[in-house]
Amino acid sequence: MTGKDGTPQAATAEEGEVFDPRDAAALFEETTRQARSRFDLMPPILTLAAAVTVLVAYGAVWLSVRDQHPYSGPTGTALAVLYGVLAVWIVFVATILHRSLSGRSSRQRRLEAVVFGAIWISIYVFQGALYHVVPSQAVAFGVYPAVGPLIIGGAAAAGYEAAREKPAHASFAVATVVLGAFAAFAGPADVWGVVAIGGCALLLVGTAALLWERRVWHHG
Amino acid sequence: MASRMRVEELDPLIHVPARLRIVATLAALPEGDTLSFTRLQGMIGLTPGNLITHLRKLEEAGYIATEKTGNGAASLTTARLTHRGRTALEGYTAALRQLIEGL
Numbered sequence: 001m002t003g004k005d006g007t008p009q010a011a012t013a014e015e016g017e018v019f020d021p022r023d024a025a026a027l028f029e030e031t032t033r034q035a036r037s038r039f040d041l042m043p044p045i046l047t048l049a050a051a052v053t054v055l056v057a058y059g060a061v062w063l064s065v066r067d068q069h070p071y072s073g074p075t076g077t078a079l080a081v082l083y084g085v086l087a088v089w090i091v092f093v094a095t096i097l098h099r100s101l102s103g104r105s106s107r108q109r110r111l112e113a114v115v116f117g118a119i120w121i122s123i124y125v126f127q128g129a130l131y132h133v134v135p136s137q138a139v140a141f142g143v144y145p146a147v148g149p150l151i152i153g154g155a156a157a158a159g160y161e162a163a164r165e166k167p168a169h170a171s172f173a174v175a176t177v178v179l180g181a182f183a184a185f186a187g188p189a190d191v192w193g194v195v196a197i198g199g200c201a202l203l204l205v206g207t208a209a210l211l212w213e214r215r216v217w218h219h220g
Numbered sequence: 221m222a223s224r225m226r227v228e229e230l231d232p233l234i235h236v237p238a239r240l241r242i243v244a245t246l247a248a249l250p251e252g253d254t255l256s257f258t259r260l261q262g263m264i265g266l267t268p269g270n271l272i273t274h275l276r277k278l279e280e281a282g283y284i285a286t287e288k289t290g291n292g293a294a295s296l297t298t299a300r301l302t303h304r305g306r307t308a309l310e311g312y313t314a315a316l317r318q319l320i321e322g323l
Binding site for chain 2: 019021022023024025027028031032034035036038039102103104105106107108109
């Protein structure tokens with residue numbers, strides 16, 4: 001039922017002609033599978049790439065700060081790796097989103113993007129405020145940037161997913177918050193290592209869950 | 221004869237290959253999301269004329285809603301599955317499943 005271009009070929013039946021129910025069922029399943037795949041906003045490859053990104057970016061910072069006493073912050077090389085890996089990650093996400101969202105429009109998605117964008121900006125505005133009030137490298141450039149985005153972003157995502165009645169996605173977001181909260185106990189240097197390993201492991205579990213979810217889509 | 225009658229009970233507006241693909245494609249979007257005519261055409265592989273004809277029939281039945289914005293070369297036509305269309309598709313697939321089990 002699949003044509004040369006990958007789109008399902010309709011059975012030859014047209015208006016008023018016999019369209020076998022088994023052909024109809026096969027056509028419906030194939031069309032649904034392909035449409036879901038093309039509209040997928042979070043393919044497993046995205047979370048797998050995120051796992052690698054977290055491991056490399058946070059790991060690079062941890063390697064540069066692990067022997068610092070007192071904590072003075074990541075080196076220029078570590079920051080270059082962190083921002084370089086993040087830049088590659090952003091380009092990758094943008095490519096996936098462009099592929100999925102091309103031709104699509106939704107007032108709801110636009111509102112969600114604005115809300116999450118505002119939350120994300122506030123995370124880093126708060127970092128500036130924190131350093132202004134408590135000029136501590138260990139807090140403002142150690143613990144907070146490592147776990148702040150996980151706790152605040154994760155909490156927002158958990159609420160969003162709970163409202164959408166997506167318990168698996170909400171659980172993943174809550175696990176992110178929990179990881180951030182406990183990782184903070186490791187201190188300004190080792191928090192980066194804990195988040196690198198914990199975040200990577202969590203994203204690998206998330207990738208496995210997404211693969212399972214898609215398997216159910218395709219065979220369920 | 222009984223089987224034939226049951227086939228005829230399937231929603232005739234959806235039980236046509238091209239329209240089934242249109243409805244199935246739009247149903248894969250979250251409720252309320254719209255899809256441009258151009259992308260829908262690319263995914264379904266119909267000619268513009270054929271696609272317009274099928275979209276019109278589905279719109280007349282209230283299964284989809286279309287919207288045109290802009291003018292001339294900048295115009296954009298979008299389509300979305302309505303709540304009624306989603307319900308009709310659920311009824312169609314349930315009937316289809318029953319029918320196949322009986323074959």
